Amino acid sequence: MVTVSRIVAGDQPDWRDLYRGYAAFQNASLSDDALDRLWQEIIDDTQPMLGAIARLDGVAVGLVHFQPFYRPLQACWNGFVNDIYVSDAARGSGAADALMKAVRDHARSAGWGEVRWATGADNARAMAFYDRVSQRTPLVTYKMPITPDED
Incomplete structure (x- = not known):
């Protein structure tokens, strides 16, 4: 059986x-320092980042x-899923549905109007x-890298 709970300090390992x-799935390198900073964001109740963990048996x-974000055209708070991941061995178990x-x-419960997220165009299984579970939007996602010394 799959259960989901909010991430708490004891879940760190x-x-x-x-x-x-x-x-690794995202082909991203992650330093221990970056992992520690993210962990602090997730468990710090004064920060907007929220997290949940799924357990199978x-x-x-x-x-x-x-996390929440404000949508001016709707004049309301919405949510954004930054990351969702289910281990290879548990795919198809219902863990993604539960998350x-x-x-x-x-x-x-927070009164958000909707929840949005992005995924890789080559991630057919996730799509x-x-x-x-959702509706695809016609939006295209962009990013603007910020460097300290750039004008």
């Missing part, structure tokens, strides 16, 4: 293993990080899941 798995198998339900439940 399981969370670290899962997040390292997520970083008591074993940690997935995580989700999300997204936890996000939806939080969004509803099939997202197409089932």
Whole structure:
């Protein structure tokens, strides 16, 4: 059975293993310092980042990080999923559904209008899941890297 709970301090070892798995899946390198900073953001109740961990029969198998953002055209708060990850061995177990339900439940209780996220255009398995639990938007995502000495 899959259970989901908010990430708490005692989850750190399981969370670290899962997040390292997520970083590897994303082909991203992650220093211990960056991992420590992210952990502090997640467990610090004064910060906006929220997190939940999924367990399958008591074993940690997935995580989700999300946070509020304000949408001026809707004049309301919405949510943004930064990361969602389920370990290879637990894919198809219902863990992703349970994690997204936890996000939806939080969004509803917080009064958010909607929850958004982005995924890689080549992540067909994730997109099939997202197409089932949400609506695809026509938006294209951009990023603007910020460097300290750039005008």
